Amino acid sequence: MxxxxxxxxxxxxxxxxxxxxxxxQPRAPAQGPDTRDVEPEARxxxxxxxxxxxxxxxxxxxxxxxxxxxxxxxxxxxxxxAPAPLPQAPATAPASQVGDVIPPVAPEDPALSAPLEPLSNFNTAPLATAADLPAEDAVEIEYETVVTGLDKLGLDDDWRALSALREGDGEAGNEIQVAERAREDEALAVRLMRSLGYHDATASSTVEPIPGQQKLRATVNATPGRLYTLSSVNVQAGPTTPPNLVREQLPLKVGDPIEAARIQGAEANVRLVLPQRGYPFVEVGERDILLNDTGPEATGDYTLPVETGPRSSFGVLRTEGDPVFDLDHLNIFPRFEAGELYDVRRTDDLRDALVATGLFSSLAVEPVRTGRPGPDGTEQVDLLVRQARGPARSLNGEIGYETGRGLRAQAQWQHRNLFPPEGALIAEVIAGTQEQGVSGIFRRSNAGRRDRTFTIIASANRNNYDAFEAFTGTLAVRWSYDSTPIWQKPFTYAYGAELVGTNENVFDFARNERDRRTFGIAAIPLQAQFDQSDDLLNPTRGYRLKLNLSPETSVQGSVRPYIRGMVEGTYYQPINDRLVVAGRARVGSIAGVDRDDLAPSRRYYGGGGGSVRGYGFQRLGPFEPVSSLEPDEEGNIDLADLRPIGGRSLNEFALEARYRFGDFGIVPFIDAGNSYESTLPRFSDLRFGAGIGARYYTNFGPMRIDVATPLNPREGDGRIALYISIGQAF
Structure with a gap:
């Protein structure tokens, strides 16, 4: 103090x-309605x-x-x-005294004077809460979900896919959490109903215990209300050629429901079609829908502003960035001429063709205004190609297994632009139980014109199959017009020339044994294909028709010209979204030469993963005579040791039911076919195989595993055949 x-x-x-x-003596103040105020002077x-x-x-x-x-x-x-002590109050106050008696002071609590306990002795661990419990010990409550009012609108599936209650799988930490999820689903139900045009929609939810069960029931009740429809459709846009182009591409009419998907799709159609009709710079503004809920019908006035920009025609190409190609090579790719009316599909086609080269890390093709006048009152626009160089080298491979052919692995290294522009050097190695080889390939893509490829091939291979063993060297040139996974073409072709030298073992019928011969072969292979399928690697609709012709000359002591030919057709018919029926027929013939004068590697064989499944690779067709086999110690002859010798004709048929679910598929199939010694195939001696396959669909094509068995096997044929590869059988 x-x-x-x-x-x-x-x-x-x-x-x-x-x-x-x-x-x-104290006096109480006067009280009551008759009391007079006491003046200070009267004290x-x-x-x-x-x-x-x-x-x-x-x-x-x-x-x-x-x-x-x-x-x-x-x-x-x-x-x-020192101050005088205050007088003590009497022990007992007079009856007339007014006031409180002060109680005696209580004795001091000894705990208040005790020293504080050291902080180190305190337990500072925080209290455990429900959130801190291990997952297996956490208390959960189960609930079931009921939704009403959405089924008649066809929104049940959409609600289930987005519902917070459904996402919880019927379990929650407490009732409050269930109620929160139910409120989220209320808002979801309202959004879904409004997306269909029910803009007065409401929803409510309840959470209540289920009698007799330790469980809750969460109910969401949806009430759509009135359906709003368009009372007018107005487009605010400048003049176009032809007139009313924008309105004609907006597929909305009076009386249509004000449905979000319908309106967004109509506006997207304007953005899509106008750039195809000469307006590359079109901009679709923000729509305005004025709802009228006071009339007898619920309606809305729709207004869409559109800025079309100038009507345009193609100009020239420009480029910038890290150039892969100069303008001379870039001008090979466009499928349009300067002055043609602008069409964004031609721009996309140019970009796709450049992407297919595989030489860009990023690429953009966009129209640029120039202000230059074009024909018919248009404005010319140039296409700016923004290039960014990507890696030119790549390494890839594939591996497969087939009964009768064994394991086969192939690896390939390539530099796609070693000899610019688009001059590639490719080195390839094949390693397998029955095939080994190396090859070097030079390939010039887009050679002189778009999609034309020039190829030079030099290879050396060893093949050791049941049908023949051969050491083969090949030198070939080829011009082709091919499809790619990015750009599938309806018509492709190829032509070229081959020089082949091969040393092979041949069965000599005169001596009843095999002998080695060397063949020199010159060929002019020709190929044409019509492709109306919807996919290059995994077709589900359409058909293909392919023709191969190869006039050849075999030099083995004398010159013997002949011609090899084969026609193949495939057809794909979807039954529904998951099931596709696929069929194939193939017929081949070699004319102008006796079979025994043909190199075994140039003959036709049936059987295997790409032929008639269930039979071994190349094991359909004529075989060596039984007399060529020597009996074992017990005098028995194993017909499985007979070796095929091939024929001059072939026929094959296949039918598959390709059922797909997600990334997987099941494919039951039946195949038929054979090869024949005659020039033309016969249809009276077909061999059948059947089986089932599994598919795993990837972004580069399906992985295939097929298991098959022969239905009418010959003596010596195996019972089960297995095939593993990439891509469909056909």
Whole structure:
């Protein structure tokens, strides 16, 4: 306490006798409606006794001197200046005395004076909550979900896909969490109904226990209300050629429901079609729909602003960035001429063709305004090609297994632009149980014109099959017009020339044994294909028709010209979204030469994964005579040791039911076919195989596993055949 205030209290106590105040009888103030106010002058003089005022000078003189140092310690109070003790109240107050009696002070609690416990002795671990419990110990509540009112609108599936209640799988931490999910689904139900044009839609939810079960039921009730329809469709756009082009491409009419998907699709159609009709810079503005809910029918006025931009025609190509191709090579790719009316599909086609080269890390083709006048009042626009160079080298491979052919692996390294522009060098290695080889390939893509490829091939191979063993060297040139996975063409072709030298073992019927011969072969292979299927690697609709012709000359002591030919057709028919029926027929013939004068590697064989499944690779057709086999120690002859010798004709048929679910598929199939010694195939000696396959669909094509068995096997044929590869069988 401040010393100055202390001594002030002492002085006041000394100047005012306390006994006169304590002994004074108190009087209650007058009360009641008749009580008169007491004027100050009417106070009893006795009541004013002791009300003396101490002068300030006397008070200051009674105070002890104070130090100017506010930090000085308090001085001890002299004994003679101690304040007089206050008089004690009587033990029993008179009956007329008004006031409270002060109770005696309770004894001090010993715990208050005890020293504090050290902090280190306290348990500072936080209290565990339900959220801190292990997952297996967490208390969960189960619930079931019921939704009403959406089934008639066809929104049940959409609601299930987005529902917070459904996403919880019927479990939650507590009832509050279930209620929150139900409220989220209320808003979801309203959004879904409004998306169909029910803009007055409401929804409510309840969460209640199920009687007799430790379970809750969450119910969402949806009420769609009235369906709003278009009362007018207005387009705000400048003049176009032809007139009303924008309105004609907006497929909305009065009376249509104000459905989000319908309106967004109509606006997307404007964005899609106008750039195809000469307006590359079209901009579709924000729609405005004014709802009218006061009339007898719920309607809305629809207004769409569209900025068409100038009607345009093609100009020239420009390029910028890290160039892969110069303008001379870029101008090989466009399928349009300068001055033609702009069509965004031609722009997309140019970009796709450039992407197919595989030489860009990123690529963009976009129209640029020039202000130059074009024909028919158009404005010419140039196409700006933004190039970014990508890696030119790549390494890829494939591996497969086939009963009768064994394991086969192929690896390929290529530099796609070693000889610019688009001059590729390719090195290829084949390693397998029955085939080994190396090859070097030079390939010039888009050679002189778009999609034309020039190829030079040099290869050396060893093949060791049941039908023949051959060491073959090949030198070939080829011009082709091919499809790619990015750009599938309806018509492709190829032509070229081959020089082949091969040393093979041939069965000599005169000697009834095999002998080795060397053949020199010159060929002019020709190929044409009509492709009306919807996919190059996994077709589901359409057909293909392919023709191969190869006039050849075999030099083996003498020149023997002949011609090899084959026709193949495939057809694909979808039954529904998951099931496709696929069929194939193939017929081949070799004319102009005896079979025994043909190199075995140029003959036709049936059987295998790409032929008649269930039979071994190349094991359909004529075989060596049984007399060529030697009996074992017990005098038995194993017909499985007979080796095929091939024929001059072939026929094959296949039928598959391709059922797909997600990324997987099941394919039951039946195949038929054979090869024949005659020039033309016969249909009276077909061999059948059947089986089932599994498919795993990837972004580069399906992975295929087929298991098959022969239905009318010959003696020596195996019972089960397995095939593993990439791509469909056909």
């Amino acid at each position: 401040d010393r100055r205030l202390y001594w002030l209290a002492v002085a006041l106590t000394a100047a005012s006798p306390a006994h006169s105040q304590i002994n004074q 009893d003089p006795a009541d004013a006794q002791g009300d003396e005022i101490v002068p300030e000078s006397e008070l200051n003189s009674a105070l002890p001197p104070l130090s100017d140092d506010i930090n000085a310690p308090l001085e001890p109070m002299p004994a003679d200046t």
